[in-house]
Amino acid sequence: MNNEPxxxxxxxxxxxxxxSEDFDVKIKVGEEPNIKEFKAHSNILxxxxxxxxxxxxxxxxxxxxxxxIFNKPNISPSVFEIIIxxxxxxxxxxxxxxxxxxxxxxxxxxxxxxxxxxxxxYLRKTPSAWKFPKDFIKISKYYDTFTKLxxxxxxxxxxxxxxxxxSKDFFKIEEDTLIRLLKCDDLRLxxxxxxxxxxxxxxxxxxxxxxxxxxxxxxxxxxxLEKTLHNCIPHIRFFQLSxxxxxxxxxxxxxxxxNNLLDAIYEYxxxxxxxxxxxxxxxxxxxxxxxxxxxxxxxxxxxWIDEKKGMPYxxxxxxxxxERIYKANSETFRIDLFHKICDNKGQTxxxxxxxxxxxxxxxxxxxxxxxxxxxxxxxxKFKKTSKSFxxxxxxxxxxxxxxxxxxxxxxxxxxxxxTRGPCFGFLDLWIQYNSSRRSTIGISIKHSYDIGIIDKExxxxxxxxxxxxxxxxxxxxxxxxxxxxxxxxxxxxESKIRGLRMGLCSDSWSELCPGCGVLxxxxxxxxxxxxxxxxxxxxxxxxxxxxxxxxxxxNNDSIHRLECI
Numbered sequence: 049m050n051n052e053p054x055x056x057x058x059x060x061x062x063x064x065x066x067x068s069e070d071f072d073v074k075i076k077v078g079e080e081p082n083i084k085e086f087k088a089h090s091n092i093l094x095x096x097x098x099x100x101x102x103x104x105x106x107x108x109x110x111x112x113x114x115x116x117i118f119n120k121p122n123i124s125p126s127v128f129e130i131i132i133x134x135x136x137x138x139x140x141x142x143x144x145x146x147x148x149x150x151x152x153x154x155x156x157x158x159x160x161x162x163x164x165x166x167x168x169x170y171l172r173k174t175p176s177a178w179k180f181p182k183d184f185i186k187i188s189k190y191y192d193t194f195t196k197l198x199x200x201x202x203x204x205x206x207x208x209x210x211x212x213x214x215s216k217d218f219f220k221i222e223e224d225t226l227i228r229l230l231k232c233d234d235l236r237l238x239x240x241x242x243x244x245x246x247x248x249x250x251x252x253x254x255x256x257x258x259x260x261x262x263x264x265x266x267x268x269x270x271x272x273l274e275k276t277l278h279n280c281i282p283h284i285r286f287f288q289l290s291x292x293x294x295x296x297x298x299x300x301x302x303x304x305x306x307n308n309l310l311d312a313i314y315e316y317x318x319x320x321x322x323x324x325x326x327x328x329x330x331x332x333x334x335x336x337x338x339x340x341x342x343x344x345x346x347x348x349x350x351x352w353i354d355e356k357k358g359m360p361y362x363x364x365x366x367x368x369x370x371e372r373i374y375k376a377n378s379e380t381f382r383i384d385l386f387h388k389i390c391d392n393k394g395q396t397x398x399x400x401x402x403x404x405x406x407x408x409x410x411x412x413x414x415x416x417x418x419x420x421x422x423x424x425x426x427x428x429k430f431k432k433t434s435k436s437f438x439x440x441x442x443x444x445x446x447x448x449x450x451x452x453x454x455x456x457x458x459x460x461x462x463x464x465x466x467t468r469g470p471c472f473g474f475l476d477l478w479i480q481y482n483s484s485r486r487s488t489i490g491i492s493i494k495h496s497y498d499i500g501i502i503d504k505e506x507x508x509x510x511x512x513x514x515x516x517x518x519x520x521x522x523x524x525x526x527x528x529x530x531x532x533x534x535x536x537x538x539x540x541x542e543s544k545i546r547g548l549r550m551g552l553c554s555d556s557w558s559e560l561c562p563g564c565g566v567l568x569x570x571x572x573x574x575x576x577x578x579x580x581x582x583x584x585x586x587x588x589x590x591x592x593x594x595x596x597x598x599x600x601x602x603n604n605d606s607i608h609r610l611e612c613i
Contacts, residue, residue, distance in 0.1 A: 065136045073116045077128040084125035099159040181215040188225040219252040230283035236333035239288045250277040270303035374514040381488040403508040411438040411472040431462040440501040453497040460496040
């Protein structure tokens with residue numbers, strides 16, 4: 049603190065507090081079983097705090113045998129000890145590391161600006177000083193009083209929301225606090241995750257619902273859940289959910305959604321455009337380097353690549369790294385540059401924004417792009433594969449419903465051509481430069497793939513991008529220094545897994561399935577999808593899930609954790 053008093057004077061007042069000589073006030077703080085009585089002097093308290101000046105005045109004070117009795121049950125003994133020491137000495141001591149927010153709230157109530165203002169500044173400059181989730185729940189109760197500090201805490205939560213949503217205390221959050229969270233445009237969660245957390249909160253705060261199995265619910269259970277979530281549901285950005293996510297929400301919880309919302313969702317699925325400007329867009333929690341598609345679109349493409357059944361991947365779970373290696377617009381597209389950059393790069397996918405349209409289309413090539421054929425003079429040839437596909441992420445005819453078209457005539461899956469850009473099938477999706485129009489055009493006539501992806505046979509391209517696809521592998525290989533007795537083990541390096549997967553806590557362990565090598569979750573923050581049973585992998589059915597420390601090694605019979613290799 050600035051302007052510290054003379055040390056001798058400070059010591060004298062400290063001794064006076066400890067000795068309690070000539071005290072005339074007894075202050076009882078805390079609640080059972082944690083209650084403590086402090087003996088103090090009314091003249092010192094009154095001079096140092098206008099709160100005590102009023103509270104200890106003859107109009108308010110209650111006396112017993114000439115001693116003022118003052119009760120303060122809402123402040124804990126550990127907090128009040130710091131406050132009364134400050135009143136007597138002018139110094140702030142927190143040697144027992146009492147929660148700063150508790151001290152701040154108490155000192156503000158007692159009108160000790162010297163403490164409260166300094167703690168306020170410190171908390172806003174030092175995010176690590178916050179003790180989440182309890183501090184957030186606590187400051188939320190004083191939203192109207194400490195608005196700026198609450199807003200700061202809210203921003204911290206938005207940056208790392210799972211410190212709240214994955215905590216046991218999440219279910220204790222009051223409705224108005226939860227709504228303030230739902231209103232945040234920068235809450236770093238996918239919208240479907242927010243919905244799932246909201247449902248869990250609703251079930252936990254609805255007394256009549258005892259079973260999480262929806263098939264066992266009665267109509268009254270849905271009615272009670274709707275009452276609990278009635279004020280929260282309007283703050284979910286349903287129009288940021290994918291088609292598959294919306295379908296799941298409606299299938300499971302149609303009975304708690306208002307009819308006007310259901311009508312709007314059905315209309316949105318057929319024509320999303322009217323809703324783009326009416327409803328605020330929540331910032332995506334995941335960055336994806338594209339001007340055409342977002343992280344959700346990339347996750348859907350990854351799901352199609354893996355022929356994933358059921359719900360598509362969430363972006364944090366996709367087993368690929370997508371690296372944009374080429375981008376061009378209608379005027380900057382050059383065929384020679386496309387082949388120079390994209391040929392012989394392995395599997396890629398292309399995304400295209402159609403000019404004067406909201407349409408986004410593209411295709412996946414599991415092979416190389418090659419301008420040359422089998423011989424030097426063979427510039428054009430078809431390539432065979434059963435894995436390629438073309439797609440539409442949005443179209444006027446299908447609305448927000450994605451359209452996937454897999455190859456039906458394998459021998460014509462990919463067309464390699466030195467005088468064109470990426471070409472799928474026999475005119476199913478070709479990109480080429482039109483010299484007469486001086487623009488890049490697309491051609492799409494269904495022939496080699498299941499269905500058409502765009503209603504126009506010829507269209508102008510506004511932008512298109514090519515992404516190289518790299519498989520993420522958590523296997524780091526064998527270390528030369530592994531002792532012979534464990535040479536039959538496979539080693540996983542935690543830091544490499546952490547570098548390849550988004551959201552894994554740096555100081556936590558993770559569950560890894562030895563049967564299929566799938567990284568399922570971070571127990572500290574739950575940022576990756578959890579296995580429903582820790583001894584059974586939901587992906588491959590293996591019953592040998594293990595816990596990983598710095599290094600994890602396993603074989604068929606035993607599991608070892610090595611601190612150092």
